[in-house]
């Protein structure tokens with residue numbers, strides 16, 4: 001109790017010192033958070049721009065054999081079945097979900113309006129594979145696919161052809177070749193596309209069209225970081241498929257394996273460079289914050305050397321002096337550290353809103369969306385607080401160690 | 412009360428400086444002595460050793476019957492806190508504490524509770540005519556007032572020994588006389604007192620004058636302070 005009263009008194013009587021120390025800490029944390037947010041903002045903008053290239057997409061097309069193998073002749077066409085899907089999903093660690101793409105050409109009607117429609121039957125993962133951007137509603141999910149739901153995701157152009165300006169498409173039923181599909185989502189038009197951008201669940205379309213052979217499989221592969229990785233993986237895939245379909249593993253025309261690895265690797269390189277840059281800046285800020293805070297703590301302790309000497313002459317034990325100095329610096333750094341943290345987060349938020357307003361509706365190549373990772377913010381704040389206290393602790397321990405007379409005469 | 416045997420002290424600066432060269436000294440309980448000597452003769456050094464503010468290189472120092480040697484920091488702090496009161500030329504008050512809080516500080520380190528501390532501090536300030544100044548900060552006080560605050564602080568713990576390093580060094584002759592009168596009164600209560608001074612007028616108001624020269628005790632002069640009128644200004 002008495003201890004805390006002493007501490008509180010020392011802090012409130014030395015307002016200027018308390019304020020300056022506190023300000024240094026608040027400022028350090030404030031700047032750190034604002035810069036982190038700005039860095040993240042740039043990163044967000046870049047990833048939005050590159051989002052269609054930020055996954056390693058693989059496509060396998062069927063082909064014809066060019067070499068005889070195990071009694072099979074040449075020119076045998078290799079088509080995929082559910083067996084291939086199961087093989088890839090269960091036996092290849094880097095693949096999560098495989099989506100074939102099957103097509104259906106039909107005629108869609110809603111009330112008195114109608115349009116030609118070229119739709120694709122796909123699985124949920126296709127959203128990421130084709131980078132489908134939803135405007136309203138949602139994409140096909142696992143349940144839709146499992147239960148063969150008659151649901152459809154339409155693109156903008158089909159929406160405009162079937163629905164009046166005032167009609168809300170979500171939840172409406174449209175008829176395609178005599179079957180009613182419920183609209184669950186609307187997606188953006190693809191810029192370069194030959195159609196097929198209205199999506200229904202794969203299982204639904206497979207059932208309707210009675211298809212069991214597919215000429216194309218798509219999936220996302222994770223964990224391949226280099227060109228060599230990708231080449232080895234392609235070979236591995238070919239061997240697996242050769243085994244299943246009984247063709248020569250060296251026969252490159254039996255199936256065609258394509259990937260967007262080059263784009264993917266390039267994008268990853270850009271991402272990593274930016275990320276590294278942001279981390280370096282953040283780290284530099286953190287270091288300069290620590291140095292600033294440490295300096296001010298060192299100076300205040302130096303300033304107090306006389307006081308320490310006097311207290312020792314009056315019979316204070318080193319431990320007691322050290323405890324009060326450390327507690328004081330802990331209180332200052334914690335309180336002002338959190339003030340700086342909140343101010344920084346508010347500034348990042350406000351800055352983000354202003355930027356969003358400015359960028360709204362404009363054709364800008366890079367949208368900067370500041371954002372903060374609360375865990376990093378908390379960690380940085382905690383680190384600064386710990387460093388501030390340590391920076392106060394060591395000089396205080398030195399000041400307490402020297403002979404009282406030296407401390408008293410210190411100038 | 413105080414016994415020094417062959418005390419040696421050397422400062423190891425750019426050049427080693429042998430400041431105290433085998434000091435032997437015995438000061439009995441309740442004695443009031445002064446130390447005189449030329450500047451640089453080692454007076455402050457000696458007093459700091461007596462106050463356990465500094466250490467010595469060789470010899471033995473007994474304070475209140477206890478050997479002061481190789482003490483732990485905590486033991487030294489306890490001895491200072493319980494046995495010794497300091498009065499300095501430059502007062503050494505803590506600037507952000509009021510007169511009362513400065514006086515109460517040594518009691519804080521004796522774990523006396525706040526109420527009792529402040530009450531005792533006020534009592535001592537009143538004794539030295541500073542009751543109205545209790546809530547003032549050191550920079551609002553005159554030199555004489557500051558020195559009276561520091562005397563109150565030195566006495567509030569009932570120490571056995573008062574060590575004063577040129578207590579009147581920063582004061583005019585009238586205020587010096589007042590301070591000496593207070594110290595004399597304090598001495599009357601039986602406290603041992605050692606005063607370092609340059610002024611013979613001050614030294615004559617003590618029982619003995621220890622003359623220090625080049626790190627050795629040159630001679631000890633016995634006074635008869637009863638013949639001196641303490642109300643008189645010091646010449």
Ligand SMILES: Nc1ncnc2c1ncn2[C@@H]1O[C@H](COP(=O)(O)OP(=O)(O)OP(=O)(O)O)[C@@H](O)[C@H]1O
Pocket residue numbers: 422423424428430448449450451452453454455456457
């Ligand atoms: N911390 C120190 N380091 C090195 N030398 C010191 C130190 N303190 C004092 N001295 C030297 O030791 C000698 C004695 O110093 P001391 O302060 O004891 O003298 P003094 O008799 O009190 O002098 P004054 O009357 O000027 O106060 C001086 O020459 C001084 O320069």
Ligand SMILES: [Mg+2]
Pocket residue numbers: 454455456
């Ligand atoms: Mg001196």
